[in-house]
Amino acid sequence: MPAVALPRRRHRSSTSPAADTLVKPALQVAALAIGVIVWQLVGFAKPHLVAPFSTVAVTAGQLARSGSIWGPVGQTLGELLLGYLLALAVGIPLGIAMALNRAVEKAADMYLGWLLAIPELAMIPFFIIAFGVGLAAQLAVVVAFALPVIVQNTLAGVVSAQPSVLEMASSFELNRRQVVTKVLVPGALPMILVGARMGLARSLLGVIGAGFFIQLFGLGGMIYYAETTFDLGAMFLSILLVVIIAFAASLAVQAIDRRLTFWKGDAGAA
């Protein structure tokens, strides 16, 4: 079927709009199915490189029944949640506070830009030196990875408050605290949520990275250990679990985003 070479809204190719609503999910499911089939075939052909899907499924079943999969998954999820919530609890207030002082805001933007440009994992050896090898270091890594994005986006969100809204607030004679809580924060919410979304991705990166370098724990540790023992089944399983966690986490944040910013409508965040 010759597809139209233009993204035009009104023109439709040979399929009707109704058929399209079936075609899209069908194609996406097909894409994943093809992927699994290719995975299975490649794993079958080259088992020393790729663990076929069947092996991964069997391994998953075994580990689930023996209970030993829940340990790593639980550790990963637990530290992810703990570090992430900590980063939010520190980062959002920090971002708001920074945005209120003009000089701080200008300088902070520059520093945050630098912090975000550092290859994240490159900081891990520093954390090992500073915090040792243990839970404190792991949590510090997760928090530190997420913090700059959260602060930067909160900062940008508060700073981009519209002057008209601020004038309206002053015409209501709100005091400073009320301006912050009732005007600035709700207005900044879309950008804060963007920061929260990116922060979650980075927290997960931190948990996996910490699992590689600090101490072999959680799914990161599982991947690393599987690499050293060439256990392809375990490695592919743990990578698949990481992908699933990342996907579920982003869905969760999107759901929260929709609930919190329902009032924004079409003019909402990108």
Added chain:
Amino acid sequence: MSTGLAQAPTTSRRLSSAPARWLRDSRLVSLLLILLVWEAIGAAGHINPTVFPLPTSILASLVDNARSFNLGSAVVASLLTLLPGFLAAAVTGIPLGIAMGVYRHVRWLWDPYVSILLGTPLVAMIPVLVIWFGLGELTRMVAAFIFAFPLIVLNAQAGVRHVPHSLVEMARSYEVGRASLFWHVLVPGALPSTMLGLRLGISHAVKGVIITEMLVAAPGLGGLIINFGEAYRTDHLLAVVCISLLLVVLAGQLFKLLEERLTPWARRSIRP
């Protein structure tokens, strides 16, 4: 982005020469201030020099490593694996992104995989690369590829899809052929976003290469980071981290310059 909080005007225009304006930038002043305070506290012995090395010792390490060619060869090694991987990502990613933007069925087919690559920590995939491609340069090149690829595809795709309909309709009213429409309207229209994708892509590719070098203890900046980390030489460690940061920033700035020269009209248009 308006800074709607303060009503006062921005910096005064008394000193108009560029260097003088640069010096009065409060951000640089704050940076110098922080460095001075850090140095003072450290010199007075109040903080652990292993955890927080003095700025001067970091600088000394920088000079030291530069002179011993440690740093230079590490940067070159990192770049040598970065560039082929990034180029491969650009050469494959831009056509795929454009195809995904133009043909919605292609988009629906590839979207799950691009989303997976975008959303998951790619670090988790590096051990697989090590098993497949060994401990050598190929692994790092492939790492550069997978770190850059999803961003390049995403932005090329977005570029095509955001070409204003008015332009397309205007071209159609001139009854131009499909090929001409593609090359003279869609491709230039998608260029700003594609350049952005390349800029983001190369920054991520640098990070990817350094991370892979860390995992594999390969020659390059990542290898140096691991070595200095294990030896607890924080001053050298932070010096190398600064250089890595510089590399990422410079790569991004280079592409920003390229962006401005190739797509000068983009500055005036509304960027999504």
